[in-house]
Amino acid sequence: MNIASVKLVYFSPTGTTKAVVQGIARGINHSTVELIDITLPDARKEPLKASEDELLVVAVPVYMGRVPALVMEWLQALQAHHTPAVCVVVYGNRVYDDALLELTNTVMEHGCLPVAGAAYIGEHSFSNAETPTAQGRPDEDDLRHAEMFGRTIREKLQSASSASRLSGVQVPGEYPYRGDPTLWTVDFIAVSDACSHCGVCAAVCPVGAIDADDCTVIDQERCITCCACIRKCPENARTMKPGLVKDASKRLHTLYQERKDPEYFV
Numbered sequence: 001m002n003i004a005s006v007k008l009v010y011f012s013p014t015g016t017t018k019a020v021v022q023g024i025a026r027g028i029n030h031s032t033v034e035l036i037d038i039t040l041p042d043a044r045k046e047p048l049k050a051s052e053d054e055l056l057v058v059a060v061p062v063y064m065g066r067v068p069a070l071v072m073e074w075l076q077a078l079q080a081h082h083t084p085a086v087c088v089v090v091y092g093n094r095v096y097d098d099a100l101l102e103l104t105n106t107v108m109e110h111g112c113l114p115v116a117g118a119a120y121i122g123e124h125s126f127s128n129a130e131t132p133t134a135q136g137r138p139d140e141d142d143l144r145h146a147e148m149f150g151r152t153i154r155e156k157l158q159s160a161s162s163a164s165r166l167s168g169v170q171v172p173g174e175y176p177y178r179g180d181p182t183l184w185t186v187d188f189i190a191v192s193d194a195c196s197h198c199g200v201c202a203a204v205c206p207v208g209a210i211d212a213d214d215c216t217v218i219d220q221e222r223c224i225t226c227c228a229c230i231r232k233c234p235e236n237a238r239t240m241k242p243g244l245v246k247d248a249s250k251r252l253h254t255l256y257q258e259r260k261d262p263e264y265f266v
């Protein structure tokens with residue numbers, strides 16, 4: 001079938017999901033590609049519309065084995081019309097549980113025809129120099145895999161005469177979805193004297209939880225513990241305080257050292 005354009009939608013506070021999506025895009029190799037980054041609050045004000053002759057790729061990180069709640073909320077306004085869709089989850093080498101199934105079911109409920117799905121590994125948001133988990137992922141091998149997956153998607157689309165002739169995809173997972181997607185409300189970020197008050201942390205926060213005038217002030221009710229502010233601080237002034245998140249970082253480092261590999265489903 002002829003695809004007029006490809007819409008690649010991603011939520012990616014620390015950039016690993018974005019890197020995977022870009023790899024997939026290279027493999028799809030379509031002349032008209034629109035990258036739709038929904039990481040920042042303003043970008044989630046507009047609902048997404050997609051038609052039958054477009055391909056929609058939706059990629060999210062796994063939070064607590066699930067699709068991040070704020071992405072789920074945004075997806076409720078998705079308006080698709082028999083749009084072929086590819087769902088991608090990126091997880092920190094622990095588990096992705098039912099996130100891929102949840103994402104696939106959700107886009108289907110809003111008019112998409114899921115034709116492929118994949119799970120990739122990205123450096124864990126809680127990873128740091130002392131307790132790294134999945135450090136450097138996605139790496140070259142992962143990105144090569146993502147390109148190959150993109151080519152597979154393109155071949156599947158080319159093999160059908162129309163969207164209605166495409167076979168649907170089965171992805172792993174259970175329904176009712178396991179786990180509790182509720183995030184921790186926790187005071188876990190320490191800001192050192194190295195902070196130059198440049199405002200980068202406030203600008204990259206996906207939920208506007210950091211006060212732009214005083215970046216030591218964090219709205220803990222809003223914070224989703226994504227760690228974008230820690231990763232993107234140009235002065236490395238933001239670190240984890242001892243407590244729940246730092247302990248989780250240590251635990252993940254100890255328990256999930258064994259390399260997991262990407263998986264795809266078509």
Ligand SMILES: Cc1cc2nc3c(=O)[nH]c(=O)nc-3n(C[C@H](O)[C@H](O)[C@H](O)COP(=O)(O)O)c2cc1C
Pocket residue numbers: 011012013014015016017018060061062063064065066090091092093094095096121122123124125126183224225226227
């Ligand atoms: C609140 C939170 C919960 C997470 N839960 C999981 C999880 O259940 N399983 C897992 O393997 N990784 C988990 N991660 C790690 C992220 O899925 C992973 O690091 C991902 O690559 C981050 O994507 P990004 O770089 O696009 O932000 C979690 C991260 C955060 C911040």
